[in-house]
Amino acid sequence: MPDPPDPERVARAALTRLIEPGDAAIGRSVQRLGAVRLLQGIQEGAPPDRLGLGADRIAAYQERLRKFNPAVDLERIAKLGGRFIIPGDIEWPSQLDDLGDSRPVGLWVRGRLSPRLPSLRLLALRSVAVVGSRACTGYGRHVAGQLGSELAERGWVVVSGAAYGVDTAAHLGALAVNGMTIAVLASGVDICYPRGNEALIQRIANDGLLVSELALGMNPTRFRFVLRNRVIAALTRGTVVVEAAPRSGALSTARRARDLNRHTMGVPGPVTSELSAGVHALIRTGAASMVTNGAEVGELVGSIGADLAPERVGPILPRDALEPPVARVLEAVPASADGAPVLRIARYAALSEEATVHHLHELGSLGFVERHGAHWRLVRRKRSHPSTGGHGE
Template sequence: MTTNPEPELGPAPGAEKHAHAGSAGTNDKSGEPRAEDRSRAGRPGAIGMGEGDAGVGGGGLPRTSTDRDEDRLARVALTWLVEPGNRTVWGLVQQGGAAATLDLLLRGDLPDGRLRAAAAARAAVGDARRFAEAALRRGEKLGARVVVPSDPEWPGRVADLARLELRTGGRVNQDTRPPLCFWVRGGLPLDEAFERSVAVVGARAATGYGTHVAGEMAYALADRGWTVVSGGAFGIDAAAHRGALAAGGRTVTVLACGVERPYPAGNVALFERIVECGLIVSEWPLGAEPLRHRFLIRNRVIAAATAGTVVVEAAARSGATQTMSRVLALSRPALVVPGPVTSAMSVGCHAILRGNPYARLVTSADDVLEEVGRIGEYLSERPRGPDRRRDALDEESALVLEAVPRRGTSTPEELAAAAGLDLRTVLRRLSLLELAGLVVRREDGIALALDAL
């Protein structure tokens, strides 16, 4: 028996340029599958076959082990054919399963011309199923696994992306549906890593102030048992990962490329440490390049998979502010660290606080935990200065004490005039102040005690 050689996992020349062309995946303003697609549900071989769709349970989930293997392979193939988050593809998978959706895309049996063209362009440079098979085999060798919704470790929070609607235009802002699968490196269960997690994101060109705050905050969060999630970039992301690792805690990097080629390459040593203590996660299959638009697609996962997101520094236009738009749309805690008003790296942070009443200003891990924890789980005292004995004085006693000169002495009559009180009241208050150790009586009048200043 002859065997065909395994296809290369990296894209063919020019293939990546076609990959994002179908990310819109819609044929109307709503972005949902057209009624024409849904009407095919009763026809054999069509998406959404219902009772006749052997092996596929509700929501497109497989029933048997063989079906699960086919489902896993089909989901990998679909993320190679079409960019993650595509509304139409996700909807078709929900209706009839990943394997049937893959067949539909490969046949070109789609009313959406843009999606059909994107899938055809990808299919022209390689066989989607053979690619997925080769990717899964290579993933096993590299210690990378594929997690799908039928797996016990699938993170439940990402399902909220099914209801995410953004008012801004553009395919990236419309194709925000849940992932079809995750590639994962690291030993932690994916759902456990995300269960108590906080994202810490921000500018790549971070200032010393920003990296210090991100590192300290991540350290404190990890030290209290929370997973710190970020994107692995230079600047704030790297500082957050390092802070969590320094605390001996868990951290997760969500990439916009294949997990075997973490980006940026300058953080390769950091990524190796993350694999040992946390996870490296991506929706894209092995070999996928870190293209610009993929970072924007990736950000919806960071927003949805975590209990809340903290942005430490962000310029006026940045990926961090885009992530926060998704956090706010999902009604998750959107937490912002303020910065110097003179810093360009804090302009985006201040704009979020000014323009969104639901964004919360935070300055410490305690503030963050109060927002993301369960009600009453983390109650921290508001910051205040040191207690002083004069803080407990009533109003009249405080007026008398203020009237006592810092140097020298005053008579009760002089104090009454200065405080605007009658002499009898002043004499009563002086007795209380003397008992409190704030004033002393001398032969020539009343003076402040040495430790009252």
């Protein structure tokens, strides 16, 4: 038989049923007393000043403690192929400690450990959050899916909330390339919400990780969604907002990431789209860096010099290799069919007649110009590039 869970783990499991996520007062009490002593104090009705909690809260917690058994919850999560991790565990992501008194008292994690699926701590070290509007546009869905797949292909773990819209697209993008993805839920890890994403959440449970502060069977609420966002922000190296209206919940994740000194990024959208207005405001005020693909995200959140995005350059044209004096002569040759005499070309190029003649012959051998009587003119091409025009264009 497996060893019984240690008292600290049992006490913290109980607290996840008693309290709402991010309760700073509970966090301070746990820090001062420890989870075991705090829970015992609640059960025994200790004086409020000793526990750092109000008398009404203590009474309400006593009533709720009679209705569940945390040891049973720990058995149930084990049967689901998961575990309950707490601060001090090898698997605990230490970056969550940046949340201070509002850090989770523990995390319910669903997903079996394997060489492909190492601990949450290791996965979080190279993870990026991709968040955005639930009612996203086709553009937002496409960009989120592309980011998810590009980041996964570069070895990044894609973290989101399993909601409709951008979250769904980001998770699916990572899974499409056999990448790793984590869903941080606002419910117990045994609850599939939204119901329409049941197949996706089950797939993440099999091929990735489901994570939650809430005990098994607990349902999501509007307030829990907001509090869930702080975990997404703290867990990851950076947060990318794909689409977000000015009052979008995704912006709260971005603000949390910024406050925690994580990289905050935004994908620009059409200036006419209300769903991109929130992202544009983040970028315009300097609260987020603009990114357009997974390589640019990786460059910002990755190791210096190790995750550089390829430089974007235009097409290299033959004239780009010309020396400056030769290029000036080419610019001085007019685009007209009659061309121009050497003296006029030399005057426009600010070169001597001798040097101009030399460079004209060089350009002629390269196929840029041709001699027409006493004049020189551009060689006519079937598909000319605008940059090959003369000084008169």
